[in-house]
Amino acid sequence: MATQGQVITCKAAVAWEANKPLVIEDVQVAPPQAGEVRVKILFTALCHTDAYTWSGKDPEGLFPCILGHEAAGVVESVGEGVTEVQPGDHVIPCYQAECRECKFCKSGKTNLCGKVRAATGVGVMMNDRKSRFSVNGKPIYHFMGTSTFSQYTVVHDVSVAKINPQAPLEKVCLLGCGVPTGLGAVWNTAKVEEGSIVAVFGLGTVGLAVAEGAKTAGASRIIGIDIDSKKYDVAKNFGVTEFINPKDHDKPIQQVIVDQTDGGVDYSFECIGNVSVMRAALECCHKGWGTSVIVGVAASGQEISTRPFQLVTGRVWKGTAFGGFKSRSQVPWLVEKYMNKEIKVDEYITHSLTLPEINKAFDLMHEGGCLRCVLSVHE
Numbered sequence: 001m002a003t004q005g006q007v008i009t010c011k012a013a014v015a016w017e018a019n020k021p022l023v024i025e026d027v028q029v030a031p032p033q034a035g036e037v038r039v040k041i042l043f044t045a046l047c048h049t050d051a052y053t054w055s056g057k058d059p060e061g062l063f064p065c066i067l068g069h070e071a072a073g074v075v076e077s078v079g080e081g082v083t084e085v086q087p088g089d090h091v092i093p094c095y096q097a098e099c100r101e102c103k104f105c106k107s108g109k110t111n112l113c114g115k116v117r118a119a120t121g122v123g124v125m126m127n128d129r130k131s132r133f134s135v136n137g138k139p140i141y142h143f144m145g146t147s148t149f150s151q152y153t154v155v156h157d158v159s160v161a162k163i164n165p166q167a168p169l170e171k172v173c174l175l176g177c178g179v180p181t182g183l184g185a186v187w188n189t190a191k192v193e194e195g196s197i198v199a200v201f202g203l204g205t206v207g208l209a210v211a212e213g214a215k216t217a218g219a220s221r222i223i224g225i226d227i228d229s230k231k232y233d234v235a236k237n238f239g240v241t242e243f244i245n246p247k248d249h250d251k252p253i254q255q256v257i258v259d260q261t262d263g264g265v266d267y268s269f270e271c272i273g274n275v276s277v278m279r280a281a282l283e284c285c286h287k288g289w290g291t292s293v294i295v296g297v298a299a300s301g302q303e304i305s306t307r308p309f310q311l312v313t314g315r316v317w318k319g320t321a322f323g324g325f326k327s328r329s330q331v332p333w334l335v336e337k338y339m340n341k342e343i344k345v346d347e348y349i350t351h352s353l354t355l356p357e358i359n360k361a362f363d364l365m366h367e368g369g370c371l372r373c374v375l376s377v378h379e
């Protein structure tokens with residue numbers, strides 16, 4: 001192919017500074033080095049975590065950078081030593097890598113991978129600790145090892161999942177983050193059993209995917225909690241059986257839930273990123289066994305607290321990254337589940353725009369009616 005080994009100049013949305021509108025720039029994307037893959041991104045969605053880093057509250061946020069981590073595309077070229085993907089393969093970039101060789105990958109205890117995390121946390125590629133993106137010679141940082149708000153990106157080979165080429169990329173891009181995170185929080189991290197009572201705090205994409213996961217796990221009650229009462233109508237389609245708006249109650253929300261569930265829920269999930277709600281989510285769990293899973297990402301400087309007695313009396317506090325899924329192994333499996341109509345994806349897509357409309361897409365994200373907005377990157 002003509003572009004292999006060449007610098008590609010393409011359009012990308014650059015975050016020059018925290019909180020300043022993204023700017024569509026002509027970006028130079030260097031060829032992939034050893035162990036790297038250059039991907040033509042066709043569709044990318046926006047996740048709340050992109051907005052979080054853009055806000056300047058992420059301690060790992062570096063500017064200028066190219067954000068984006070929920071996407072799908074086609075391999076354009078590969079660097080030396082890359083064997084598992086080749087040009088033309090349909091792929092989903094994975095911010096949570098899976099090398100299958102490191103201490104984490106071999107532990108059998110976690111989906112976290114240590115191979116490239118130190119580089120991706122500081123916005124560079126592992127090989128030479130440099131960025132593959134530049135604008136007129138000025139380096140632009142990578143983000144989460146994915147940087148999908150660009151027509152072309154470079155990722156580590158351990159951070160890309162090859163998927164069924166029949167899968168519609170404008171839909172399965174969502175399997176790069178929010179939907180697997182919610183499903184996996186239930187299936188892998190909490191391991192919710194049939195008959196359980198579940199509470200989901202925050203009914204955005206991640207919370208709705210938690211509800212969907214809990215429904216398929218056979219939960220008997222799925223209580224959705226959100227400060228926006230309009231969320232309940234949509235949430236019913238994802239399995240939420242009851243709804244509570246904390247604003248409708250004088251008592252603390254954990255007390256309201258304990259009163260309505262004969263002592264508390266079996267499992268709760270915080271899908272907002274609010275440390276006060278994380279506390280409420282733990283404290284609404286049943287004494288002796290209730291487990292609360294933190295999914296939401298809280299800003300730099302925020303800390304969680306509770307009385308240790310809550311844990312002494314048997315409640316368990318956990319967290320999850322990418323729902324505990326091993327990315328390269330399990331994203332292709334999730335794509336197959338979608339193709340077999342076993343999991344929802346289309347239902348989370350409320351808006352479709354193009355890359356140049358990305359600032360509008362971020363505005364939409366903060367409106368109650370938006371779950372996921374998918375951007376067509378080459379239109």
Ligand SMILES: NC(=O)c1ccc[n+]([C@@H]2O[C@H](COP(=O)([O-])OP(=O)(O)OC[C@H]3O[C@@H](n4cnc5c(N)ncnc54)[C@H](O)[C@@H]3O)[C@@H](O)[C@H]2O)c1
Pocket residue numbers: 047048049052177178181201202203204205206207225226227228231246271272273274277294295296297298320321322323371
């Ligand atoms: N751990 C992971 O791997 C992972 C992956 C994806 C997203 N996340 C995080 O999960 C969180 C949710 O992501 P999302 O894309 O679904 O976000 P979202 O903004 O679409 O949804 C958040 C929901 O919470 C509700 N909410 C806000 N404040 C509330 C409060 N005090 N009480 C009750 N409800 C409240 C909002 O009305 C909204 O419906 C974010 O923090 C995101 O960064 C984590």
Ligand SMILES: N[C@@H](CCC(=O)N[C@@H](CSCO)C(=O)NCC(=O)O)C(=O)O
Pocket residue numbers: 047048049050058059060061096112117177297298299300321322
């Ligand atoms: N940089 C942030 C941490 C952000 C964070 O926790 N990210 C999640 C994924 S959010 C996807 O929308 C994650 O996977 N964390 C594990 C990891 O980053 O290795 C901060 O420092 O606050």
Ligand SMILES: [Zn+2]
Pocket residue numbers: 047048049050069070177178
């Ligand atoms: Zn995300």
Ligand SMILES: [Zn+2]
Pocket residue numbers: 097098099100101102103104105106112113114115
């Ligand atoms: Zn690894």
